[in-house]
Amino acid sequence: MKVVVCIKQVPDTKGGVSFNPDGTLNRAAMLAIMNPDDKAGLEAALRLKDQYGAEVTVLTMGLPKATDVLREALAMGADKAVLVTDRVLGGADTWATSTTIAGALRNLEYDLVITGRQAIDGDTAQVGPQIAEHLGLPVISYAQDIKIDGDKVIVERLYDDRYHVLEAKMPCLITALAELNEPRYMTPGGIFDAFQAEITTWGRADLKDVEDGNLGLNGSPTKIAKASDKVRKGAGEKVVPDSPEDAVAYIIGKLDEKHVI
Amino acid sequence: MNMTPEAIAEYKGVYVFAQQVDHTIGSIAYELLGKARDLAAPLNTEVVAVLIGSGVKDLADSLAEYGADKVIVVDDPELKEYRTEPYAHALASVINKYKPEIMLVGATAIGRDLGPTVSARVATGLTADCTVLEIGDFPLVPVPGKEDEQLHNQLLMTRPAFGGNTIATIACPYNRPQMATVRPGVMQKIEPKKGAKAVVEEFNPGFTPNNRYVTIKEVVKAVKDTVDIMDAKILVSGGRGVGSPENFKLLDDLAEAIGGTVSCSRAVVDSGWKPKDLQVGQTGKTVRPNVYFAIGISGAIQHVAGMEESDIIIAINKDEDAPIFDVADYGIVGDLNKILPQLTEQVKAARAAKKN
């Protein structure tokens, strides 16, 4: 069984987002990490490796620096790693990203493709289902549990108020929720091996059955009209009341003034 | 992948995916219709609801009451429960046949699956999780010397990214339909017009199961005894500073008195005091209630990202330097254990007084 996991390198917001003095985001100050939903997808794949001996390939699209997350994935136990990188792929929206990754996946054998539900920088949750569409695969998004039964995959698919137990014939694409599992740590030996491992690097020419018009900034149907870092709302009033009674009077006053009560 | 201006000109109307589950239209569908009416006015076009399901035709009237001029019903036994493939086939077929200018889908667990699949199938752009939609020009300001290349009557879709720390306005100028998923709870429904009728048109593109049809083996409905915190108008939210799961009683009491719902920070979920679905923040839910009480919440950025859009933020914390005070409209430095019981009593008294 072969599993390909699509992962993305994203800025870490866990330790707190860093701001410049003018209130804009300080991206340079943030560490780059493996996107949490993708990491859960990788863990799910590695469990299939532990259980069924699946071969796990990780694939990312990004700048050459994105090899860091590929090495991390290898150090966690992935078998192979592919980096898709090319200047012409820059500025891609979700459509152009999904056509690129689909073009890379056409070179690989797989029974399952796993992506994270969404990345913490873009928060779109679109790339996974769009890859499935380009490849004609059944898609199961928001997976909270994955089991294999012969040539079928059985997945718990989460909705707002329920979950469905779905069965799909492989090959199939699954998008994973961070809640799916607790990803494993790397191992020290895995890290040293990961830096010895070869990372397959593909450029535009290696993408299969993709037209130029569907790649990069030019191949992106959505265009940014305006982008800005949201400047934080400033602090309002802060009071240090002498007694709980004063505190309550203050709050009641505000609630009344704003017609809440 | 750009379409020609002639091809683009064929696309008309503001369409809304009217999500229904178990024969009940979701609130999001009405919210989208409300917004669609706003967008249709400057475009001088119609508002169309697309209703997909099995035995759902009778729901068309309520969509009319909330603003649909026309309802396209795709009704087929294959569409009984939501599954990506038959639903994507249904919606993509509607788009290919009717050629809408704008297609709005709720950013729900269904819409965020259906939207991307359909947009890829009809080869257009999709902007996720929008919070503001308006009609305007692209580019916003014409490029000097290329004034005639500025496009008018474009859908401008504004969305937060980066856990709410950045904001971008997106257009889809050269492809149709212009598609967006829209965050639930953000758009306003119109006051329903009782007895309003819409043109109802039935359309069935035919459903032949293929490899992309998955089988539903089981449907497990989670028992929900709480209001979704995203729908709440008032949230009484607690953090680690509440001290213990038992102490949340103080927050429950205030929520009950003021007509609100209890939510919490990640630390509380991580400690196992409250379930994940009550968590506000980047890894939880994004909320924008009218009033947000942050009680014993330090105000870590991932929390703030999920609540800073709230209209009024009232923070109570004993730590004078807690970062929550940087976003609070009204910050009170004090002991929640002493303040909350009295506050609850006074809220009760004030509301009782207003009633009389």
Added chain:
Amino acid sequence: MDFTLSKEHDMVRTLFKDFAENEVKPLAQEIDEQHRFPRETVDKMAKYGFMGIPVPKEYGGQGADTLAYAMCVEELSKVCGTTGVIVSAHTSLCIDPILTFGTEEQKQKYVVPLAKGEKLGAFGLTEPGAGTDAQGQQTKAVLDGDEWVLNGSKCFITNGKEADVYVIFAVTGKVEKRGRIMKEISAFIVEKGTPGFTFGTKENKMGICASSTYELIFTDCRIPKENLLGAQGKGFNIAMHTLDGGRIGIASQALGLAEGALETTINYVKERKQFGKAIGAFQNTQFQLADMATKVEAAKMLVYKAARKKDEYKKDPKVSYSVEAAMAKLYAAEVAMEVTTKCVQLHGGYGYIKEYDVERMMRDAKITEIYEGTSEVQRMVISAALLK
């Protein structure tokens, strides 16, 4: 001279740091108060290969280097000194001598499960009457047919009751050296559960309270002849070699304790206000932090250099790292004691309260100046090399 860490080492540090923050730190205070060995942490460390970092893969280890191992002990000790010494004693004091001096059979039988973390290791040299002076050994081993018979006791043994495999030193005869009659010491591998091998007192310590420190008692304890480690009579050399490596582990533990206390204190002085401003705004605080950070950095250089030297030794056995290890341990231990003490002082009254980590760190730091050769012994080792 290259002072930049490789990308591999950057990444292993991230791993150890994440693990320490998520898995070790939350337990540190509780296990210290309860004097409870953190078995659950050891099981997790075993799962991720932390119990055999510098051990070749063919013996169940990670095939990483001594520097990676030192970083592991350092990062663990930043949040919990006990967890650091569990790994250090297991790796440096039990696995290392078997790996270095054991037969292929011994390595397969003992190193493989130890490196995988399926078994925990300990080391028994110290006796009530033989600490710094290893010649004071009283425990005896006598060959009786195919078995060695051990009698005597060992004290202050780290991982004492929790371990499965013990490297034990005992007197096996007398030899004449330069006209003096000396005890002939040999090393043995003893398994837990061997009849005649029991545990005595559990030590109630000042620091590293969750570490299982026990007295080991041997009463006609019979072990197979093949459990002799290395040649008969080579025990003293094995012990000294082992302690050279162990000192790198303890130096890393000391370094971690100092760094942990310093980091905690930097955060504290930014928040704690006195006389209307953060105490970090006072020059006394600033200068103390500067001095501490400088000493910590110097200690780190010595520790990493000793680890590097041990790696060189692995490639070329003619290389000696004995002096580097002694310097690293001497300096890092003294820095740990000084820094943790000053950090407690900067915390004021809160530093004396158990809820604040620096209180525990200061207690934990003291032992680094004592075990695996006191600071005085390190000075003997260093000066002996200078005056050779």
